[in-house]
Amino acid sequence: MDKSIDKAVADLGRDIGDYIKQQRSNAKISLRELSKLAGVSNPYLSQIERGLRKPSAEILQQIAKGLRISAEALYVEAGILQQREGGALADAIAVAPELTERQKQVLLDVYESFRRENAAKQSKSDVDGNEPEE
Template sequence: MPQTPEASDAEVPDSAGTGELAARVVKVKDAAQDIGSFIRAQREAAHVSLRQLALLAGVSNPYLSQIERGLRNPSAEVLGQIAKGLRVSSEALYVRAGYLEQRPYSPVRDALLADVAITERQKQVLLEIYESFCRENDSTQEELAPTDVPELSAETPHSLEEESGK
């Protein structure tokens, strides 16, 4: 009669680990569906067919369809190609897909990213210049901020006169 091996503690899956893994899988699936539905909405708003966008982005029709349905999570490179095909900001797609963190709200940034008269590269250069100006202004304001200056009181002029020997 063959003996059945007993399962050791190492072989028994950790229920907490399984739960974390399941949560991550759900999160990735939600992100894929979110980016897919966003791409589909942008494509439909631009009145571009699935085939046209696939051709513009250099991907196959079935692959793009799977992305839109949330079955596939596209790489950053493919997202960049789709962004070009849709003439939308690749940064917006990267944020939506979770590749980049959302930056603070800025009407200047939003206007630049929405502008269709300039290329993606031109948008990125302008944003870098804008951000460098913002950083420069922030550091200048920090330098101008008052440092630990003691509060002036009614006694201050008198005590200063005593110190100077008057």
């Protein structure tokens, strides 16, 4: 295998490990606690966080469940999925169990309309050389 590909795969493992460690830290969960919540051995989880192992989609799903974040967010960080238009907010809306499908769609539509409006204002201000309006 090409050395540049090996390095890219290693970097990807390190990136997902750093992301998991950051999320665990934000949730104020110890490595041992996450290991129990996710059903993943403590040594294996430690190796993932240090970038020594690249977890499978199934393991990422278990870790996401333990962290109480969307598995999709971990899949994006791991390079398994591409980030959806709208980013983390759109992801959060999509997985919110307390919302109906109709409510999710309305929220996403409103969000996208604001994004388009702001992009249009930014484009106009770039052309005019003015600051965008609030």
